[in-house]
Amino acid sequence: MKPFVKPAALALAALLTLTACGTAGGDAPAAQGPKPLRMTIWTSNEAHLKLFDEIAAEYRKTHPGVGEITFDPIPFESYTTTLTTQIAGGNAPDLAWILESSAPDFVSSGALAPLDDTLRKAPGYGFDDLTPSAVKLWQAEGKLYAYPFSTSPFGVFVNTDLLKEAGQQSPAEMIEDGAWTWEKVAAQNTAVVAETGKAGMVVRDFDYKGWDNLATVWGGWGAQAWSEDGRTCGFDSPEMVEAMTFLHKSIFTDKAFPGPGTTADFFAGDAAMTITQISRASLLQEATFGWDLVPLPAGPKGEYSVIGQAGLGVFKNSPNAAAATDFLAFFTNPANSAKLAAYFPPPRASQLTADTLAKSNPLLKPDQLQKVVISGIEKGVVKPNHTGQAELSQTVRAALDPLWQPGADVKAVLGGVCAKVAPMLGT
Amino acid sequence: MRRRDNLVGYLLITPQLVGSVLFVLLPLGLVGWYSLHEWNVLAGTFEFVGGENYDRLLADANLPQVLGASALFSVGLVVLNLALALLLAVLLNQRLRGTTFFRTVFFSPVVVSLVAWTIVWRFLLQDDGGLNGLLAAAGAEGPNWLRGEGTAMLSVIVVQVLKNVGLNMVLFLAALQGVPAQLYEAAELDGAGARTRFLRITVPLISPTILLTSIITVVGSLQVFAQIAVLTQGGPGVSTTVLVYYLYQQAFQFHHFGYGATLSVLLFVIVAVLTLVQWRMRRRWVFHET
Numbered sequence: 001m002k003p004f005v006k007p008a009a010l011a012l013a014a015l016l017t018l019t020a021c022g023t024a025g026g027d028a029p030a031a032q033g034p035k036p037l038r039m040t041i042w043t044s045n046e047a048h049l050k051l052f053d054e055i056a057a058e059y060r061k062t063h064p065g066v067g068e069i070t071f072d073p074i075p076f077e078s079y080t081t082t083l084t085t086q087i088a089g090g091n092a093p094d095l096a097w098i099l100e101s102s103a104p105d106f107v108s109s110g111a112l113a114p115l116d117d118t119l120r121k122a123p124g125y126g127f128d129d130l131t132p133s134a135v136k137l138w139q140a141e142g143k144l145y146a147y148p149f150s151t152s153p154f155g156v157f158v159n160t161d162l163l164k165e166a167g168q169q170s171p172a173e174m175i176e177d178g179a180w181t182w183e184k185v186a187a188q189n190t191a192v193v194a195e196t197g198k199a200g201m202v203v204r205d206f207d208y209k210g211w212d213n214l215a216t217v218w219g220g221w222g223a224q225a226w227s228e229d230g231r232t233c234g235f236d237s238p239e240m241v242e243a244m245t246f247l248h249k250s251i252f253t254d255k256a257f258p259g260p261g262t263t264a265d266f267f268a269g270d271a272a273m274t275i276t277q278i279s280r281a282s283l284l285q286e287a288t289f290g291w292d293l294v295p296l297p298a299g300p301k302g303e304y305s306v307i308g309q310a311g312l313g314v315f316k317n318s319p320n321a322a323a324a325t326d327f328l329a330f331f332t333n334p335a336n337s338a339k340l341a342a343y344f345p346p347p348r349a350s351q352l353t354a355d356t357l358a359k360s361n362p363l364l365k366p367d368q369l370q371k372v373v374i375s376g377i378e379k380g381v382v383k384p385n386h387t388g389q390a391e392l393s394q395t396v397r398a399a400l401d402p403l404w405q406p407g408a409d410v411k412a413v414l415g416g417v418c419a420k421v422a423p424m425l426g427t
Numbered sequence: 428m429r430r431r432d433n434l435v436g437y438l439l440i441t442p443q444l445v446g447s448v449l450f451v452l453l454p455l456g457l458v459g460w461y462s463l464h465e466w467n468v469l470a471g472t473f474e475f476v477g478g479e480n481y482d483r484l485l486a487d488a489n490l491p492q493v494l495g496a497s498a499l500f501s502v503g504l505v506v507l508n509l510a511l512a513l514l515l516a517v518l519l520n521q522r523l524r525g526t527t528f529f530r531t532v533f534f535s536p537v538v539v540s541l542v543a544w545t546i547v548w549r550f551l552l553q554d555d556g557g558l559n560g561l562l563a564a565a566g567a568e569g570p571n572w573l574r575g576e577g578t579a580m581l582s583v584i585v586v587q588v589l590k591n592v593g594l595n596m597v598l599f600l601a602a603l604q605g606v607p608a609q610l611y612e613a614a615e616l617d618g619a620g621a622r623t624r625f626l627r628i629t630v631p632l633i634s635p636t637i638l639l640t641s642i643i644t645v646v647g648s649l650q651v652f653a654q655i656a657v658l659t660q661g662g663p664g665v666s667t668t669v670l671v672y673y674l675y676q677q678a679f680q681f682h683h684f685g686y687g688a689t690l691s692v693l694l695f696v697i698v699a700v701l702t703l704v705q706w707r708m709r710r711r712w713v714f715h716e717t
Binding site: 085088106262388391 | 466470553571668679681682684
């Protein structure tokens with residue numbers, strides 16, 4: 001324990017003794033007996049948790065030295081904040097999911113234990129089966145610091161009933177005609193809004209704040225938030241200006257996207273289309289409308305795809321780091337990876353076939369899986385990420401705010417974003 | 428005997444004392460200590476950097492805007508809250524039918540959960556929300572309240588005023604009922620109008636309560652957090668990023684715990700100075716103290 005934590009820890013210990021309200025803490029030194037493991041995750045979905053518990057129970061059968069394995073859900077919105085607060089408070093979990101936006105921070109910080117040796121040694125693990133595009137974000141200096149637990153492409157879910165009602169072609173027909181482009185898709189949404197009074201295209205989780213989700217739109221123009229090496233701001237590039245001009249016009253003039261401060265839930269039938277990750281398909285289990293899942297529309301630069309990722313890492317400072325790494329190797333071995341593929345598309349090349357995925361994704365048709373998931377993972381670029389992402393993200397959010405006004409000067413606003421962001425990228 | 432009394436006294440205050448030391452004094456000291464360090468939670472490093480965080484504070488380009496937003500919020504909140512609370516208290520102090528009902532109505536938001544209250548208001552204030560729906564029914568087009576540079580701050584202030592005005596109202600009401608009725612009678616006989624009576628009798632006699640409510644409200648306004656987090660997240664731009672929200676961002680979102688601690692020290696100094704100034708001023712403008 002570091003000296004500075006001591007006064008706080010001592011005080012806390014004194015307090016707990018005084019009030020006798022100490023909980024059975026995960027980091028209480030259990031000198032003898034099985035060691036418990038704790039893993040923080042962002043899902044609280046019952047089916048997900050049940051599957052995790054099953055895998056954990058199976059692992060414990062052969063590993064009596066490991067005690068209870070707890071999966072500790074933290075809400076998505078505050079996930080990273082809560083996780084770092086736990087670390088700051090000396091209560092770090094043994095394992096944690098890490099969202100792609102904070103991947104560079106976690107990977108470069110030295111907080112995580114390297115996984116390569118354990119995973120390579122695990123019998124039948126097939127380390128080389130992991131696709132290079134999926135592991136790239138989680139590597140530093142040739143070492144893997146988190147397993148790309150979920151590699152989930154973005155696609156467009158379409159409410160085919162609403163399109164029919166507005167007299168529009170179905171997405172399948174559009175794709176066949178080679179007309180599945182942003183321009184045509186925006187026009188369709190404008191028509192749906194005019195005809196049905198429902199909302200058009202919803203970029204899920206954007207809500208005029210989570211701007212990194214817009215990568216699913218500006219990718220079609222070949223625009224980037226910043227350059228590949230993370231040193232040059234891309235918001236004032238001609239591609240970005242063109243993409244954002246399109247988006248601004250579609251929002252404020254054509255009403256193809258719901259405006260700021262308007263809520264519309266596609267999965268409740270309130271919108272014609274939504275861009276989100278395919279793992280949201282589970283929300284359509286009880287859908288009362290016809291729907292389809294198709295790839296992102298092509299932009300002026302042609303077709304493109306975007307993936308969202310989550311990694312699974314082990315904290316180096318955990319007293320149970322070795323056991324946690326061993327459990328991670330079990331949790332993500334080929335057999336379990338196939339089970340997890342029901343909800344989290346795997347990074348394993350051998351499992352990225354329409355057949356394997358169809359078994360575990362009964363809601364999706366093989367054709368949808370092939371077009372959106374498999375080719376998405378092969379070609380996809382990850383959403384924007386950078387060291388110091390939280391601060392950078394907040395700065396971009398604030399600088400982009402003036403864009404979400406009807407009369408905004410797109411080029412000037414984007415120039416302003418770069419003026420704010422450039423000094424932060426230089427480092 | 429006296430010693431014994433002292434011992435019993437100390438024993439009686441021990442629980443409160445322990446709580447204060449553990450939860451107030453110790454964290455206060457630790458925050459000061461942290462502010463002298465660069466603390467990277469992820470890398471697990473904690474290095475003494477002396478006054479570096481304070482240099483950064485002075486050079487922080489965001490800070491003037493943040494302090495400006497805090498000042499705007501505090502001034503807006505205090506003026507609106509105290510004025511409305513006093514007005515309501517005076518109105519509800521009349522001997523009229525239904526005052527009990529209205530007292531309950533205005534006080535009830537005080538006991539509602541802050542976050543629940545704020546979330547409901549977020550729905551009311553969004554572009555296609557309840558408020559604009561009402562305005563549309565009346566033939567007017569409302570602004571996008573939480574998204575406009577000026578209206579966002581105004582919205583946060585009004586939501587907070589409506590939440591807490593009842594508390595100050597009750598305090599004022601109690602003070603008003605403590606003003607002796609014969610003073611008004613005498614003033615009336617001397618020919619004083621309603622305005623003069625209010626300014627020359629009511630205000631001086633309830634001045635201790637005005638001081639109390641203004642201190643509570645000013646200090647409370649500097650601690651506003653949940654409302655900002657729920658309604659605007661500091662936006663649009665940084666127009667509603669008040670000091671507490673900014674230090675939360677620095678410490679918990681950007682992982683600059685050392686700098687976050689430095690901002691807390693700044694907040695502590697501001698609150699301490701403001702309270703001291705108000706306390707000093709009481710001799711000047713508080714007419715009587717009980």
